[in-house]
Amino acid sequence: xxxxxxxxxxxxxxxxxxxxIEAITECLKHPDSPQFLVVGQDDILQPxxxxxxxDKHPQIKVVHAEQVxxxxxxxxxxxxxxxxxxxxxxxxxxxxxxxDAVVSGGNTGALMAKAYFQLKTLPGVLRPALMAALPNQxxxxxxxLDLGANASCDSETLFQFGVMGxxxxxTVEHIRSPRVALLNMGEEEIKGNDVVKNAASRLSESxxxxxxxxxEGNHLFSGKxxxxxxxxxxxxxxLKSCEGLATLIFEQLKSALMSHWMYRWFFRFLQKRTExxxxxxxxxxxxxxxxxxxxxxVIKSHGSASAKAFASAIRQAITEAQEQLPERIKDxxxxxxxxxx
Amino acid sequence: xxxxxxxxxxxxxxxxxxxxIEAITECLKHPDSPQFLVVGQDDILQPxxxxxxxDKHPQIKVVHAEQVxxxxxxxxxxxxxxxxxxxxxxxxxxxxxxxDAVVSGGNTGALMAKAYFQLKTLPGVLRPALMAALPNQxxxxxxxLDLGANASCDSETLFQFGVMGxxxxxTVEHIRSPRVALLNMGEEEIKGNDVVKNAASRLSESxxxxxxxxxEGNHLFSGKxxxxxxxxxxxxxxLKSCEGLATLIFEQLKSALMSHWMYRWFFRFLQKRTExxxxxxxxxxxxxxxxxxxxxxVIKSHGSASAKAFASAIRQAITEAQEQLPERIKDxxxxxxxxxx
Numbered sequence: 143x144x145x146x147x148x149x150x151x152x153x154x155x156x157x158x159x160x161x162x163i164e165a166i167t168e169c170l171k172h173p174d175s176p177q178f179l180v181v182g183q184d185d186i187l188q189p190x191x192x193x194x195x196x197d198k199h200p201q202i203k204v205v206h207a208e209q210v211x212x213x214x215x216x217x218x219x220x221x222x223x224x225x226x227x228x229x230x231x232x233x234x235x236x237x238x239x240x241x242d243a244v245v246s247g248g249n250t251g252a253l254m255a256k257a258y259f260q261l262k263t264l265p266g267v268l269r270p271a272l273m274a275a276l277p278n279q280x281x282x283x284x285x286x287l288d289l290g291a292n293a294s295c296d297s298e299t300l301f302q303f304g305v306m307g308x309x310x311x312x313t314v315e316h317i318r319s320p321r322v323a324l325l326n327m328g329e330e331e332i333k334g335n336d337v338v339k340n341a342a343s344r345l346s347e348s349x350x351x352x353x354x355x356x357x358e359g360n361h362l363f364s365g366k367x368x369x370x371x372x373x374x375x376x377x378x379x380x381l382k383s384c385e386g387l388a389t390l391i392f393e394q395l396k397s398a399l400m401s402h403w404m405y406r407w408f409f410r411f412l413q414k415r416t417e418x419x420x421x422x423x424x425x426x427x428x429x430x431x432x433x434x435x436x437x438x439x440v441i442k443s444h445g446s447a448s449a450k451a452f453a454s455a456i457r458q459a460i461t462e463a464q465e466q467l468p469e470r471i472k473d474x475x476x477x478x479x480x481x482x483x
Numbered sequence: 484x485x486x487x488x489x490x491x492x493x494x495x496x497x498x499x500x501x502x503x504i505e506a507i508t509e510c511l512k513h514p515d516s517p518q519f520l521v522v523g524q525d526d527i528l529q530p531x532x533x534x535x536x537x538d539k540h541p542q543i544k545v546v547h548a549e550q551v552x553x554x555x556x557x558x559x560x561x562x563x564x565x566x567x568x569x570x571x572x573x574x575x576x577x578x579x580x581x582x583d584a585v586v587s588g589g590n591t592g593a594l595m596a597k598a599y600f601q602l603k604t605l606p607g608v609l610r611p612a613l614m615a616a617l618p619n620q621x622x623x624x625x626x627x628l629d630l631g632a633n634a635s636c637d638s639e640t641l642f643q644f645g646v647m648g649x650x651x652x653x654t655v656e657h658i659r660s661p662r663v664a665l666l667n668m669g670e671e672e673i674k675g676n677d678v679v680k681n682a683a684s685r686l687s688e689s690x691x692x693x694x695x696x697x698x699e700g701n702h703l704f705s706g707k708x709x710x711x712x713x714x715x716x717x718x719x720x721x722l723k724s725c726e727g728l729a730t731l732i733f734e735q736l737k738s739a740l741m742s743h744w745m746y747r748w749f750f751r752f753l754q755k756r757t758e759x760x761x762x763x764x765x766x767x768x769x770x771x772x773x774x775x776x777x778x779x780x781v782i783k784s785h786g787s788a789s790a791k792a793f794a795s796a797i798r799q800a801i802t803e804a805q806e807q808l809p810e811r812i813k814d815x816x817x818x819x820x821x822x823x824x
Contacts, residue, residue: 277731279734293674293675293676294676327631327715327720328719330557332557333634334716335716358723359719359723359725359726359727360724360727361727362727363730363731364730372720374668375717376716376717378669379666379668379720379721380721381700381724382699383721384700384724384725384728385700386700386702386703386704386705387703387704387725387729388732389620389704389705390618390704391729391732
């Protein structure tokens with residue numbers, strides 16, 4: 143397998159470049175580590191690379207970029223005014239074929255706009271989608287898309303998301319025939335708005351998708367489907383609502399556990415003994431949303447990601463690049479378009 | 484204050500009439516208990532009332548209804564074919580003024596359809612909405628609406644939901660000037676689809692609502708707003724996604740805790756010592772969604788509610804009836820319509 147080259151936007155994210163360099167240092171320890179094109183301000187990156195003793199590492203190359211997209215920049219402004227930003231330069235390396243994937247923890251709106259503009263969608267793909275893996279009760283992962291690349295979608299776009307999500311689940315999760323479902327406010331055929339109803343009939347007609355019907359929100363985590371499709375408005379709100387609830391539950395748990403030394407002691411003991419089963423629920427393991435449907439692999443890391451979480455996003459990028467996910471999506475979309483003729 | 488009369492659909496819900504009668508028995512212990520019109524099949528209800536020794540209670544009256552709306556009935560079928568169901572008869576008592584509120588744990592779709600048809604909306608109200616209270620990190624409750632009465636809404640309807648939710652938060656939660664927010668995929672003004680953007684400008688123009696802007700899904704539980712407005716498709720999916728995540732977290736916690744006798748022992752100990760702080764997160768305390776905007780108080784209890792949870796729904800009905808919530812919504816909507824002229 144040819145060596146993978148990753149362009150890393152080292153300046154994005156709330157926690158700055160240090161967690162990015164720490165994550166890269168961690169990834170370099172693996173024997174089949176990729177090449178890293180570390181994109182950002184040279185005078186900030188060099189001292190960090192020296193600190194982690196990887197400034198002379200043969201797998202590391204710094205690519206200087208003068209500008210930085212701030213988390214508060216509006217996507218449109220970032221698109222026009224920040225063409226020499228670390229984010230744009232990283233995407234440019236991908237567009238020119240000098241990198242196989244981009245990882246960025248920067249401003250989500252700006253990344254989606256720039257990636258769409260600089261890379262373009264694959265032939266026949268209507269819209270890119272932001273997709274993430276969620277842990278499920280069956281011990282596996284379910285993909286949810288779109289998480290916010292599109293505020294509203296027509297039924298044809300939702301249908302394509304089903305196709306693209308299916309290819310991703312096959313390619314990355316190695317599921318032979320992924321169960322694709324549409325997120326709806328009920329499971330009966332008559333439920334929901336016209337867009338989901340029409341998407342349902344499109345999905346059930348296609349031979350290229352194993353469509354299994356509507357699922358309700360509680361099935362995001364049940365494992366009833368491998369790929370769950372919705373528009374970006376709904377997906378974004380569903381995921382963030384869950385983030386909010388998780389925060390509430392864990393704060394409550396923490397305050398209950400921290401109220402007495404004995405609880406604290408027991409909690410640490412329990413945490414150690416059950417680490418493995420909890421590990422798969424930790425956000426660190428689910429960091430790395432894929433922006434799919436584009437001519438290249440683009441992974442969005444959470445803005446507040448830790449070094450460990452950023453490393454998960456890097457691994458996601460490596461897998462998608464190795465498995466040539468965009469190429470496979472292109473082939474499937476071509477077959478689907480032929481089927482329609 | 485005149486005595487409140489509640490019409491209880493005793494036949495709805497997954498757990499049958501016994502939990503309903505148990506909940507009523509519990510409520511009768513309070514000194515200012517309402518009158519109960521217990522609606523359902525006489526031959527099933529009488530033995531249960533005898534079992535709980537309330538068959539001769541002066542606050543209890545059984546109203547016979549031959550039919551039962553099944554959880555699997557389609558709303559349209561239930562509307563046409565089951566006009567003598569416990570659900571319909573209970574709503575009829577409310578429509579005729581013989582009851583002040585209805586509580587039902589039955590088929591949600593059928594209840595919404597029947598309530599809309601039998602009671603009608605308040606003058607000027609475009610659509611009824613299903614509204615529930617969620618616990619928040621500030622120790623209070625935030626209202627979320629719509630939870631599924633409307634698969635899609637125009638901006639005027641969302642605006643009215645903001646008005647109605649605001650009245651409910653004032654009336655039931657006694658918040659002087661409830662902060663009303665719109666649920667969106669971002670907090671910046673440019674985010675989201677046209678419907679939420681137009682609803683935002685309508686809300687910010689009105690003097691009758693304290694509109695505070697967009698909130699993202701994570702703020703459902705943060706306490707940033709007292710009333711959070713969205714269409715029924717989004718609200719339903721957000722709430723059910725949270726249900727799904729809570730199930731996943733608690734199952735994981737349980738399996739970790741049950742794996743050793745010492746964990747089990749500690750857990751029971753901890754549970755007892757921190758019961759009060761957990762109590763407010765328990766679904767039992769949040770049971771009872773209000774169908775607002777109608778000419779009468781209608782409370783939907785969760786299909787799988789326990790007796791304790793059903794009793795919460797009954798208390799919600801008593802409060803809304805005592806505070807004359809529909810009357811207050813009618814007055815506010817009138818003022819809003821005058822403002823627009």
